[in-house]
Amino acid sequence: xxxxxxxxxxxxxxxxxxxxxxxxxxxxxxxxxxxxxxxxxxxxxxxxxxxxxxxxxxxxxxxxxxxxxxxxxxxxxxxxxxxxxxxxxxxxxxxxxxxxxxxxxxxxxxxxxx
Amino acid sequence: xxxxxxxxxxxxxxxxxxxxxxxxxxxxxxxxxxxxxxxxxxxxxxxxxxxxxxxxxxxxxxxxxxxxxxxxxxxxxxxxxxxxxxxxxxxxxxxxxxxxxxxxxxxxxxxxxxxxxxxxxxxxxxxxxxxxxxxxxxxxxxxxxxxxxxxxxxxxxxxxxxxxxxxxxxxxxxxxxxxxxxxxxxxxxxxxxxxxxxxxxxxxxxxxxxxxxxxxxxxxxxxxxx
Numbered sequence: 001x002x003x004x005x006x007x008x009x010x011x012x013x014x015x016x017x018x019x020x021x022x023x024x025x026x027x028x029x030x031x032x033x034x035x036x037x038x039x040x041x042x043x044x045x046x047x048x049x050x051x052x053x054x055x056x057x058x059x060x061x062x063x064x065x066x067x068x069x070x071x072x073x074x075x076x077x078x079x080x081x082x083x084x085x086x087x088x089x090x091x092x093x094x095x096x097x098x099x100x101x102x103x104x105x106x107x108x109x110x111x112x113x114x
Numbered sequence: 115x116x117x118x119x120x121x122x123x124x125x126x127x128x129x130x131x132x133x134x135x136x137x138x139x140x141x142x143x144x145x146x147x148x149x150x151x152x153x154x155x156x157x158x159x160x161x162x163x164x165x166x167x168x169x170x171x172x173x174x175x176x177x178x179x180x181x182x183x184x185x186x187x188x189x190x191x192x193x194x195x196x197x198x199x200x201x202x203x204x205x206x207x208x209x210x211x212x213x214x215x216x217x218x219x220x221x222x223x224x225x226x227x228x229x230x231x232x233x234x235x236x237x238x239x240x241x242x243x244x245x246x247x248x249x250x251x252x253x254x255x256x257x258x259x260x261x262x263x264x265x266x267x268x269x270x271x272x273x274x275x276x277x278x279x280x281x282x283x284x285x286x287x288x289x290x291x292x293x294x295x296x297x298x299x300x301x302x303x304x305x306x307x308x309x310x311x312x313x314x315x316x317x318x319x320x321x322x323x324x325x326x327x328x329x330x331x332x333x334x335x336x337x338x339x340x
Contacts, residue, residue, distance in 0.1 A: 088302070107124060
């Protein structure tokens, strides 16, 4: 349940990014969560709701953009959408690969009502 | 409707404090290991074995993270090393701020090797940098050979994997070569040790590697003889 810590950090970032008088105007917070981030979106949304209950942010919604785990092979040059965490190239079997995406854990955008 | 573009890492605050910890530890020439595993894999037993073997050659300090009780800290303190206990009261992982407070209670000038024993959990501690030099993951044969595939982030973020309880291989359903293959699928650069904290097998090899990494900065070391 580290989602609760993550949720607290998200709310901190929102408070730092939006002027205090506009907090109740927050319509939606857009989050980017990678497949290898270790965060379960449903638990995170539950935690966000729980900690914003009875605050200026209680009516804010959240959108989670899932970022797939993608590996680029340095041997065959191709990208593959692997099962989370497996870095071996699924096309040529090489271990010489780099992770292109999947580790993301970001507050991307905050959308205000007005 | 207006849009504020943020694009900020959610754990940036934790990462910032972790970086301060790393800098402070580096200034004091402290080699720091964040020891992670499931509950019951043998992190504390590994610390006990390690300290009893090399505690007289290397100045070791320990930060013990536990959800509840200071039982592990008491176990380790029996080996006459400085121990700071962090009881998280329910939280499933250590964060950089907790470690920063703990570090302030240690004499870094008298510490060459710092172990941070994280809360037993293969999920949450993976995402929280504490300022360590490296994460070392302990996995025991009783947990089965599929752990790396089930918890890829932890095995991806570790530099070393220690397979504990190898004395139990005849009695448990664990194919150790499969366990290693699965771990290398996630992290091809992983350094692997096979040990038993009960029989002592493999502990010397692990300790030799450890001493080389701690002292390697200062001296060229041949294999230690115990």
